[in-house]
Amino acid sequence: MNDTIAAISSPSGAAHRGVVRVSGPRASELLRRTVPEFLRGCKPGELLRGAYRGRFRDGRGTQPVLVLCMPGPRSYTREDVVEFHLPGCEPLLQCALRHLLSCGARAAVPGEFTRRAFLNGRIDLSRAEGVLALVEASDDAERRAAIALLSGGLGTRVAGVRDGLAELCSLCEAGLDFEGGDTGSVSYAELETRLDALREELCRTLQFEVRRQPPGALARVVLVGEPNAGKSTLFNALGGENALTSRHAGTTRDLLFALWSLPALAGGGCRLCDTPGLDVESEGVARLAQERAQKEVASADLLIVVVDGRLGFADGALPDLPAETPRVWVWNQRDRAGEPPSEDRPWVAVSALERTGLDALGERVGRELASWGLGEGPPSSADVGRLLFARHRRALEVSALELSGAQDALTRRLPLDLVAQNLRQGLEALDDLEGRTTAEDLLDRIFSRFCLGK
Template identity: 35%
Template sequence: MTRSAPPACDTIVAPATPPGEGGVGIVRLSGSRAEALLAAAFRGRTAPPAMVSHHLYHGRLCRRDGTPLDEVLAVIMRAPHSYTGEDVVEVHCHGGSQLLRCILDLFLAEGARLANPGEFTQRAFLNGRLDLAQAEAVAALIGARSEQAARIALGQLEGRLSQQIHHFTTELRELLLLLEAHIDFPDDDLGTLDHQAVSTRAAAVHAAITELMLTFDNGRALREGVSVLILGRPNVGKSSLLNALLGEARAIVTEIPGTTRDTVEEELVLDGLPLRLIDTAGVRDTTDPIEQEGVRRAREKARAADLVLLVLDGSQPLTAEDRMAVAMAPPERTVLVRNKSDLPAAEEPHSHPFLSHVAVSVRQGTGLAELQAAIVAHFCGPGAGDTVGGVVLAERRHRDALSGTLTALERFRAAQAAGEPYECLAFELREALAALGQITGETTPDAILEQIFSRFCIGK
């Protein structure tokens, strides 16, 4: 698919800094008239046409009638060496909402158009400054909730993922060319197609993509954050555990069973892993309709949670209510927490089907570090945290595109094994390539592009 050429570069404007008061506010322009628009409003020792690209100049910004708006620093970044690849102007003014609005209005009155969300980055993409995976990394970097997430996004912005995709694409294109040569010139001196070599190379790409896809769970966890649900019968110390992990008295703790009746959610970053910690109402059979609803919610959330912390009171024998809670916990996503280890243990922990088992005393603060390590290990541990050549897949869209590539490669392998005509093999390779192209944006439908860029903030 050929992408439509960039629109005849109308000049867009938007605040690049968030709304509210701040030390500086930045208004950004991009397009062929960016410099002219600055020239119309800037009064300083150096007039915009004489400004050296990428240098800051001090001056005043004035309305047409000469009314000064603010003292500013202005910079022109001339095409093509700018973020968008077009002439970009940034005006650094004092950071006040009203002031920014006046400056924006000034440029709008001079003929600029208010930028759509993500339009600067969209232009960078359309002008070939970034591919789509890199453009998406810009949004991911801005939205990163932990250092690791930011690191993954930066790697993607710097083109690490794109390089991998490029490598797969080159490999498959070469195979496609080989096939097409045999289709177009069957009687030439090309010799017979070396099927073994072709299938080995296709299988190598398949294996590398499969390996890359294994990084997705970790990447998604770091990018989007994970949900960790605290589950158990009343009074085992669930809310106490929530508070201890948060380091603040967020939920009410009392010795009365049934204290928590609704779910309580808080965000927390553990070792760079952003997580949403959810405390729930104690699981028990109850006639209280409010508590019943709380228990229903706990059950529902246990199904959806990425990880469950199943809390038991280690000083008490297992009760029927404990068993209810155990039945609600998905074993492959549950860490067993035996709380109250400061009290004499009721019985030794017996074998259990859960991921791991940690003894803690929230009261004394013991075992919490082990529990935190167990949580992080589940999402980022060995095997889960592997990167492929420093690349971690973090975007569902990329995962889906890669799985499309794998499916096409599997059909390719089957067609080859069945001795189908070269045309059929070539078709599957083209499908595989089209799926890969969705990641970098070469084959991404316009509607999807719109959707991706609309998720950006204004001014980016």
């Protein structure tokens, strides 16, 4: 990062003003060469904070310019930053940029200013993503979500959990030297209490992330089937939820939503909806529940038809489903129903209760959605913000899962090194979220989606 980058950072097209932005150690030198009058009294390399008017020399002629000088580290990138505000005419801005490049700047790649801000510790990754999401927000919900990211809301919430987790981890690791049952300075019970609190906070954060997903952002996948087929059990298994299930038909009354991670999809997953069992005959409240379910079914991108394998599927058992909506057939309860008759439908056999066959189901659904162009392919700019949120959610989910593992190990009084291992992994997932340990190629992917000059 010891070179100096430059790019036009205003949107293309005619405007009153356009901005060429420069960041790096040679910013003041470039300023001296293009607008010499300001720096006359300054030492070489010195840059004084402020805004100045003058004339920009682009090698051919001069243009009126407003220069904003922001010496590092109190600048967006923490480097010396100079912005040239010029008349907003594209050829003129291009000419100014070319001149800066000929004077020794390098053309910035998309997102490079924000990447520098991140690498120099000015912002964490979720805030960097907030910048991107804000630039690309296409409606008010997205804009609000982006601002929440940008203001570091997620980072702050996660930082608390992270610190607590790091402390817990070192307590466990310190206790490793003690013999069976004894954890040294703290008891198992105390570790449990602390872990409980952290896990709860993490789950709240996760819930918050789920709720602020822009509606309609992800492909909508709806679970349908007869009452008691095991939809809610499957919903819980796929979406990590805790919806009510029971052996009585008619347990689910309302629509329930969760996010189902499908890494194969560019969007990172889909929105999964659990519905009341579809029943041809129903009245009263049950009738109202049916109507809601039907509405959701009508607007679904894909239906997962859940069938209790012991009963099989009989035509006419379900009200008509929209013929054009793609669907995946699930043969549930295979642990007690056995495998499906292979010839009748392209079944995916699962046991929602024992959580088997779920990967195959995810793969089938992902493939199906992709083949309809849903959540697949190079993401459109509007999809990008969603992808970022999906990344946050996955990191939170992984972390929550590891904490459950740790909790389980504590409850069973397993050796502390096992507990510590889970905690470490939970911690690493959170570090990924903040970008502390994020791999270079993920950073490339994230920042390459920014537009030039940001």
